[in-house]
Amino acid sequence: MSNKSYKFALTKMNIQLNFTALYLYLRYSALFLLFLASILYFFWLPPTQNINLNEIQSLKNHIHSQIKKTEKEIASFLPQLKKQGIIALQAKEFFATYPYFVFQNGRLKYWTDYHIVPEYAEVKGNYQANFRRLSQGDFIVCKSNIITEEDSIEIFSLLPLTRNYKINNQYLQSGFQKDVFLYQNYKIGGFQKNTTLNIYSPKNEFLFGIISTGTLANASFLQFLLISICVSVAWLLIGIEIYKIQKKYERKFFYLLSWFFIGNLVVFYTPIAFIFKLVLLLFSLFFLLIYLLKNYRKTWTWQKLQQMKGCFYCERTWLPVFLVLLISVVIGYETLVQQIFLIENINLDINKNLDFSLLTLSGFLLFGFSSVVFFLAWNLLLRPILSLYERHLKKLTLDSGIFWILNVLFLVFIFFFGKYGFWLGGYLLASLWILAYQLPKHLYKLNYTTSIYLFVVASWASVAGVYALQEYGYQKSKDEKRNFATRILPENDLPTEQNLAEVIKNIQKDSTLKQALTDTAQNFKRWGEMIKKQYLQNNFNKYETNVLIFDAKNGNIKTSSTDAEGDLSVYQKNYKNILFTTDNPNIWFIDKGGVNVLKRYITFIDIKVKNQMIVQILFDLKLKRTSLNYVFPELLVEKNYQPNKQAKNYSYALYEDSVLIYNSGDFNYDKDFSIQLFKQENLFLKGITHKKYEHLAVAGGLKKRVVVSALALNWNHYFSNFAFFFLGLVLLIFIILGIITLWRGQYGQNAKFSTRIQIYLNIAFFLPLFTVSLTTWSILQNNYKEDFEKTFTLQTESLARNIAPFLQNFKEGKNDKEIFTQQLQNIAQYAESDINVFDETGRLLTSSRPAIFENEILSKYINPKALRAIKNQRNQQVVLSENAGNLLYQSVYAPIKYISGDKVQLNGIVSIPFFEAQTNLQTKSLSILSTILNIFTGIFLVFLILSYFASQVLTLPLRLITQQIKTTTFQNYSDALHWDTKDEIGVFVDEYNKMLKKLDNSKENLARNQKENAWREIAQQVAHEIKNPLTPMKLSLQMMQRRMEDQGDTVRNLFERSVETLLNQVEILDDIASSFSAFAKMPVPLSERFEISQTLKNTSNLYTHQENLTLKINVKQGKFFIRGDEKLLGRIFVNLIKNAIEAMPDDRNPEISIDLNTETEGLILITFKDNGMGISEEIGDKIFTPNFTIEHAGGRIWFESVEDEGTSFFIELPLVE
Incomplete structure (x- = not known):
């Protein structure tokens, strides 16, 4: 190698190393920027609100359409109303979307709503559509007039914008009407300078203006810009890294992932409900995973992974990566499920909630869809694990020691490491079994193993859902018990004491009240009610309040009350005790109320005029008992003080210095609760289970302790929720499989016979079971409902008869309204019901719970449907479903009759709301439904296994035949099968x-x-x-x-x-x-269907006229069809006859008989018998040459011969249809 080539290679290698270092730098820079963006997003960016002009325009369009709709509905019955007057409305009910009210000469004559009935002064005016702010909320009032010579009839229709309650709790929630205002971050105000924020009627009448409750902070834009820059740069760097490998599937996935993050980032900044954000997140994640599942085998990454098989270093390197990804998936799933269960007003506990509202169904669909997304991610990770570690996973069999060791380790992790131990241990345990049986390989085959795989995952997801629900329910139950115990614990209620101190100051400053109380002629009881209504209305709803006024000179009571314990001196002696003092000298806290009162406040208020005490006002506040059978009191309690719904099922006890001083409920604390249990620390921290009850204790001062107990949840409760989740997920699986099957259109052709048997068995079994279960549940529910209604109507009719004389005395002036109200309250207390009495026109006379009407929760007018049914239609009772805010209940109305001589007149109408009806019916229905779900799911799981074994048994012969056919050839084939039954x-x-x-x-x-x-x-x-x-x-x-x-x-x-x-x-x-x-020239025999008897006759006829030959033919009647060569068989018959004649000795005349019979079923026998010399044994074996074969027809030939007597040839042939 030359020096120049060496330098070039070294330079090229340095460039490659530099590029590798650059890519590593880009990769880590991208990760750092993403991390920085996450930190900024979660910890620096404040929530923002702003007015959306599109929402304003949508609001305008909605209001315009509703006003036009209302005007059209009112106009539809105006002609009839003008013609007949008010009688037209009483005779026939006219439907309208929004409530309307008809006034005649300023007096209310007709109404369609019992919640809000406006006073004439609140809605009168010269307009067609106008905005009115009533005490119950904000409304758009649409008005129509009918002017006659005698009367002025005005119709007012109310379109609700907001609803205002003086009390807010779980039933009564003030705020915008959700069907009008999608978002709640607005206020309704007057005319706005920005005209785009003003709302007008269709006829350009100004209605109201929109004011935003929040604005975009100054720094928010910069913060959002910085986060966007971090994310964009990070994504750019990742894009460069992806582009480097130049693989199209990775690039497409990167683009999809970009849209996924950008789209969800935008969605989470929009002011929509959290549940919709969650839905969009799941849908985008779903489609992202679908793309991966469809294309992951085509990616460069998968191909490189396949090349790593057998590489110990690669397997060891990738194992922690896969484990981290698996753990990330389960943590993400656990977070999603937790967020779903924490969404307000979504209760997926089938044992407590039967309200399949849109929100509840949405919550379940969210759970189901998150489970689908989780499964897709799970399967996506298990496939490469199964591929890369296949040779190791083959060792994980049921007889493998390492397999069972891993099972034990995961089970230990589940039971001893708490919440995340359950999630991670259960997840890894399920993954172990799925990988051991290699179930992910069957996902795309759509066979019965696929359904088993899906059902296993559905079972695990259902268990996870039950566990999450139990964790959430356990924490919620513990908090509710603790709050309940704190509420009834005889400890000072500091907020109440502060409110009482403020009330005392205001009363002592009230000059009007002082002036009224100075006058001895005043009705002091009425003033006591006024004080109670004005000063003790809102902040003391969790207490039963009583106001007593005493004469300052002699201490005599000026307000007649049956609840008074005596005169002023009695109260001072009993309660002005150093043990009951508080920080305020006028307020005394009594924590020794005995068995009737747990917490009580007494106030002594001195009313002075010119430094001279004239009266002394006493407030007596007693904590309301939670065991009351009424629901109306709960409507009057603020949310902060309102007991939870489950409080009615609680048992509780108050201990002082380890001595039981008070208890309530079903649990027997004297017998079943030992004082030694107080030594257990968990009784005060987490609660304990004892005697089938869950107990939680809260300690107070002076060795006071409250124990709250509720029935412990049993296996039936958990299994019911499991069944609910499991069947819901199975239904979702069937829907998805059905869609895939219809889309692919090949499932019926590709499915195995055993798979189809199992599916058909399941369908044939579960459709009737489902139908019977649904029918049973419906019938029982209707029966329960009818029984409840019958009981309620009988009770109402009985009360109506008891109230009738008191009402008559009141109308005749024998008793005043206060006495009548007291009498009604006594009856209500005895009947343990709330009672409302209306006059014959539908106006409220009095009620055992007047605060409901005084707080404008309901109007002082009867339900118009009840008035029409009783007054106009003469019904003896009517049962109606009503609501007070979000509280649903049943009300029974019955007439109160007065007999005058021989006439029976309608004197009034009694109304009794049965709040427990809905609860009791729901409890019964839930019990039936949970039992049906348990049975259905148990049978489903058992039958799933049985159908598998049934299909194996039914297809056993097919498998045996298949195995034998595989080995069957011309040279080697199996023995016959044996099957005893004739099915x-x-x-x-x-x-x-x-x-x-x-x-x-x-x-x-x-x-x-x-x-x-x-x-x-x-x-x-x-x-x-x-x-x-x-x-x-x-x-x-x-x-x-x-x-x-x-x-x-x-x-x-x-x-x-x-x-x-x-x-x-x-x-x-x-x-x-x-x-x-x-x-050699003989033709190959044919195989055709023909009638043999005719062939035999035709052949025989050739010899019937031969001289010296006696030929007898005996053919059985009928037609006999065989398969063979007709000509060849004819030649065989000719040869047999010819040979018999030629072999005849000269001294004999040939006698030949031919017979055709069917002695054996499915066979014919043809016999040729002659009287010749016979055939010797020496040539007997050589008698059949190939010319005489008939095996081509599936038959056989043989002969019987006696020398010197003759020979008989027999031909046996099979018949065909």
Whole structure:
């Protein structure tokens, strides 16, 4: 090698090394920039909000369309209303999208909604469409008029924009109407300088303006720009790296990955709900993985990976890479599932939620789709692992020690390493079994093993879903129990004390109240209710409040109340105790309420006028009991103080110095809860399970402890959720497989017979099971619903009869409204129900829970459907589904009748809301549904295995026949199969055995034919070889014979006899050669269907007129078809008759009888019998020459002979249809 070449090579190598270093630098720079962008995105970029003009325009279009729609609906019944008046509405219900209200001369006459009924003063005015802000929310009011000579009828329709509640909780949520405002980051205001933010009616009437609640921060643009630059540069560097390898599939994947990140980055910056962002992320990831699954075998990376097989260094290098990728996939899946379960208002626990709302279905679809994406990523990683480490994985068999060691290690990891131990251990364990059976290879074959693979993954995903749900539910349950315990723990409620201190100051400053209380003629009870309504309405909803007013001079009570314990001195003696003092001298906290009250506040408020005390106001606040059977009180509690839904199922106990002082619920703390359990630290941290209950304790001051208990979840609970997830995923799998099958259109042709058997068995079993289960569930649910409604209506009718006399006394003026209300509350307390009483026109008279109407949760007007059904249609009761905010319940309405003489008049209408109806019905339905799911899933899993074994049993004969057919040839074929039953398989086996028999016959026929062909060739050759010398020999002898005629008698006599003898022998040899030649020229027998009896008759008829021959023909009646050569068989019959005649001795006349019978089923027997000399044993074996063969027809021939008596030839042939 020259010095110049060496320098060139060295320079080239340096350039390559420099480029390699450059690419490494680009690669690590890209990774650093991506990491920097992630840090900036998560920790530096603030959330932003801004007004979207497209949203504003969409809002305008929506409002315009709804106003036009409302005006059209109202206009549809205006002519009838104008013609008949208000009676038209009472006679017939006119549908409208939004509630409307009809006022006649300023008085409400008709309404279509029971939630909001506006006062006339709130909506009156001269307009067609106008924005009105009512106390219940913001509305667009559309107005229509009918002016007559006598009346002015006005129709107002309310289009809701916002809904405002004085109390906000899980049922009552103030805010924008979601069908109008897609986003909640706006406020409704007045006219805006930016006219694009103003909303007008279709007739250009100004309605309202839009104000954004947030603006883009000054630094946000720079921050977003910096992040974009980091991501763009990083992506550019990665693109250069990809371009270096110059492979098109890697480039396409890089482009898709670019759109994936850029698109999702843009989506996550848009102000849409998190659930939609999650959906878009999953869909984009799904299509990215589909591209990889479809093309990964074509990539340069896969090809390089295939080249690494058997390379120990490569296998050792790539193993940690694959493990990291597998762990990343499972962590990503766990994060996705957790985020789905944390989405508000999505509850996928089938044991607690039967509300298959759009949001719940969306949550389940998200879970299912994330599982599909997870499976695609999982399978994508398992394929290269299976390919690269195939020789090692073949060792992972059931009898392999390393296989079971890995199983034990993963199980230990699952049970002893907590949450991530379960996820990672379970994931690796499932991967181990899948790789051991090489299931990823079957994914694209679409056979039954494919479905087993998919069901295994669905089972693991379902277990993972149940585990995530249990973890989330466990943490949520623990927090709820802790909050519940803290709420009832007899400890100072500092927020309540602060609010009470503020109320005391405001009351002492209220001059109007002081002036009213100075007047001794005032109704002090009414003023007590006013104080309660004005000062104790909003911040004290978790307490039962009572306001008492005492005379400052003598301490006598001025407000008549059955709840009062006595006069002022009694309260001062009992509660003004140093043990009950708080930071405020006017507030006393009583934590020794006994069995009825856990937490109680007493306040003493001095009301002074000119430094002289006139009255003393006492507030008595008692913590509400959570065991009440009412739901209306929960509507009146703010979200922060509202107990969770499961609190009704709690049992709880209060211990003071290890002594049980109070308990409630089903759990028996006296008998089943030992004081020794308080020594367990987990009782206060995580909770413990004891006596089939889960217990959690919270410690307070002065050795007070509260224990909250709830029934522990059993295996049925977990299996129900597993069944729900599993069946949902299986349904999703079937849908995906169905789409793939329709798309490819080849599944029916490619599927194995055993696979089709298993699929058909599953379908045939599960369709009826599914139908029966669904029908059973529906019937039972309807029965439960009917039973509930019947119970409720009977209870309502009974209460209506009890209320009737009190209502009549009130209307007659015998009792005032306060007495009637007190009577109604007593009945409600006894019946453990809330009761509302309306007059005959539908206005509220009173209620056992007036705060519901005072807080404007419901209007003071009856449900118009109930009024129409009872007043106009004369129904005795009506059951309606109603709602208060998000709370759904059943209300039963019944008439309260008054008998006047012989007339029965409608005196009022009673309404009883049954909140537990929906809950009880849902509980029953959930119990039935979970049982059906458990049974269905259990049977599904068992039948999945049984169908596999059933298909194996059903296809066993086919596999046996297949194995034997593989080894069956003309030279070697198997013995016949044996199948005892006469079913379809038995028929198939019989046909197979017949086929073997026919194959044997065919083999013999073929051998015979080969022999005959050989004989023909030999005969032809022999005839040729014999005839060649015979001709000159014959000519020579004839020439000698002619020349001897010229000789003398002596010579002629000497040679003539010899020449004659030689000529005769030559003639004999010539005949023999001719016979050989004739045999060689015999045609190949044909195989055709013909009727044998007619052929036999035609052949016999040739000899019927022969002299001295007696021929008897006995042919059975009928037609007998065989397959063979008709002409050849005819010649055989002729030969048999001819030979019988020629072999007859001279002293006998030939007698030949021919018979045709069917002695054996499927066979015919033809007999030729003569009275000749018979056939000797010496020539018996030589009697059949090839000229007499009938095997071509599948038959056989034989003879029986007696010397000097005759011979019988028998021909047996098979019949054909």
